Amino acid sequence: MGRNGSGKSTLSKVLAGHPAYTVTGGTVMYQGQNLLELVPEQRARLGLFLGFQYPVEIPGVSNLEFLRVATNARRQERGETELDTFAFEDLVTARLAVVQMDPAFLERSVNEGFSGGEKKRNEILQMALLEPVVAILDETDSGLDIDALRIVAGGVNQLASPGNATLLITHYQRLLDLITPDHVHVMAAGRILRSGGPELAHELERTGYDWVDQELALSEVG
Amino acid sequence: MAATTLAHAWQDLAGAAFPSRRMEHWRFTDLAVLTAMEPRPWSSGDPLASLQLPAGVTRLPEAELAAVAGQSLAHAGCSDHWPVRLNAGARPVRLGLRVEAGADPLQLALDAGGAGELLALHLVLLLEPGASLAVSQRVLASGAAVCSLVCEARLAADAQLHWGLVAHGHSSAALLGHLAVTQEPGSSLELVTVCSGWGCSRLEPRVQQGRGAARTRLRGLQWVDDNQLADTHSLVRFDGPDGQLDQLHKTVAAGAGRSVFNGAVQVPRAAQRTDASQLSRSLLLSDRARVDTKPELEIVADDVKCAHGATVSRLQQDELFYLQSRGIAADQAARLLLAGYCQDVLRELPTVAAGWLPIAPPFREP
Numbered sequence: 248m249g250r251n252g253s254g255k256s257t258l259s260k261v262l263a264g265h266p267a268y269t270v271t272g273g274t275v276m277y278q279g280q281n282l283l284e285l286v287p288e289q290r291a292r293l294g295l296f297l298g299f300q301y302p303v304e305i306p307g308v309s310n311l312e313f314l315r316v317a318t319n320a321r322r323q324e325r326g327e328t329e330l331d332t333f334a335f336e337d338l339v340t341a342r343l344a345v346v347q348m349d350p351a352f353l354e355r356s357v358n359e360g361f362s363g364g365e366k367k368r369n370e371i372l373q374m375a376l377l378e379p380v381v382a383i384l385d386e387t388d389s390g391l392d393i394d395a396l397r398i399v400a401g402g403v404n405q406l407a408s409p410g411n412a413t414l415l416i417t418h419y420q421r422l423l424d425l426i427t428p429d430h431v432h433v434m435a436a437g438r439i440l441r442s443g444g445p446e447l448a449h450e451l452e453r454t455g456y457d458w459v460d461q462e463l464a465l466s467e468v469g
Numbered sequence: 470m471a472a473t474t475l476a477h478a479w480q481d482l483a484g485a486a487f488p489s490r491r492m493e494h495w496r497f498t499d500l501a502v503l504t505a506m507e508p509r510p511w512s513s514g515d516p517l518a519s520l521q522l523p524a525g526v527t528r529l530p531e532a533e534l535a536a537v538a539g540q541s542l543a544h545a546g547c548s549d550h551w552p553v554r555l556n557a558g559a560r561p562v563r564l565g566l567r568v569e570a571g572a573d574p575l576q577l578a579l580d581a582g583g584a585g586e587l588l589a590l591h592l593v594l595l596l597e598p599g600a601s602l603a604v605s606q607r608v609l610a611s612g613a614a615v616c617s618l619v620c621e622a623r624l625a626a627d628a629q630l631h632w633g634l635v636a637h638g639h640s641s642a643a644l645l646g647h648l649a650v651t652q653e654p655g656s657s658l659e660l661v662t663v664c665s666g667w668g669c670s671r672l673e674p675r676v677q678q679g680r681g682a683a684r685t686r687l688r689g690l691q692w693v694d695d696n697q698l699a700d701t702h703s704l705v706r707f708d709g710p711d712g713q714l715d716q717l718h719k720t721v722a723a724g725a726g727r728s729v730f731n732g733a734v735q736v737p738r739a740a741q742r743t744d745a746s747q748l749s750r751s752l753l754l755s756d757r758a759r760v761d762t763k764p765e766l767e768i769v770a771d772d773v774k775c776a777h778g779a780t781v782s783r784l785q786q787d788e789l790f791y792l793q794s795r796g797i798a799a800d801q802a803a804r805l806l807l808a809g810y811c812q813d814v815l816r817e818l819p820t821v822a823a824g825w826l827p828i829a830p831p832f833r834e835p
Binding site for chain 1: 791795
């Protein structure tokens, strides 16, 4: 959690390998490797997933084909067999239930003309297919109405397992009413300023971020 | 022979001065591929030997063909264009066809080979009132060759023509094609051209809505690589009110390829309530590739909607990253994006022509 501009989205993009960012120092260790030395697609194949705040529309590229190519890239990395069109359709049909998505969206171009809620459901569908080890969901709740929020949160809950971790970036307690976090971290000026349990999110909901500014100012003086 | 000598030989065949880069409409179009060859007449048999006329399509009698040939060219204002003159000088294979009602799809396949010959076809299509036809036309070249196409279509009232041209050539081959269509009120034209692989291609779709009130939909896609050049010069003229145009022209320029698009739309005073839109979109895949794109709207009527736009861009970084972030390798992501970019033209081809796309490597499935 953290104010706008505190660096949450930047961190998520840097972890996923967005080409607009250059990392000038430090390392990110993931499964024994420095993540920063890997191209974005390799990070994804190893199980890192970024749920975009603004999922990109790709005209002309069928959603179904996109999902199949992506799923097979991850399967290949895990030593699993590639799925042909028919086998993949069975898999994707089963996974659609996770986000209660209409199969018609598979036939359309990736995210093209999707509503905000549909785009976010499509993100969670991708997560369901790619079975990431670490998923970072950047403001997955933004632009969602109450029903869509419930569906998306339900999808995230269904996908949670002891073998994976999910990092939610959010401003609002309402998402955390539906997904109970194990840990809450507050970010400011690119740093984790405070960490705690779910109660920290409740505190933020009550007090806002003013204390963060004060704490940040103090830490800079100190 | 030197290029200038060969240019003279081509000029003699056409009976008209060889196009010079000093002429506005040839400014960006280098005909070096043409002048690297001498004009050798076609000697490889009947190029239409495989033609089978589908139900509903009949041949025009010779006398009628002679009478109507050239009419659409004249209406579209291109009878004296150099490629049209060359076609006439080359003694083209002539084919005249009539459609009186609904017809089965027509296929026209031409192969200009690679033996340095000039293949010329003059096609005339007459669609009678209310007739409808889908034409899938294919042009190939596998080496040095010149293919000269002059295709005329006359759409009577309420006729419908869906015409797809897939032309894939060779870096030593040239394609010169004029597609002249005249439309009567209530008629509908959907013309989809897909062009790749030619050392030099010049396509000139030219449409005249004689009394307006017709629908014209143009879709063009050209792909250049290496030192290839693809040029589309289109013209749509409305000589009456209530005409519609929806035009999308797309380009992919890779290697040291050059792409030219010039899209003229003429809306004289008689063409009130014309609704025309034209969009040219170009994708540059290399620093050495070049795109020249120019809308050319002449609007005199005052109660019209005419929109045009042109974009030139590279592959979108955010789209590439989105695919990569799902584990798709950068090169495969680029292929998917390119295929997606082409899709909104390719999917409008008639069924048979769409099935031919594997002949053109750039448009094979990624």
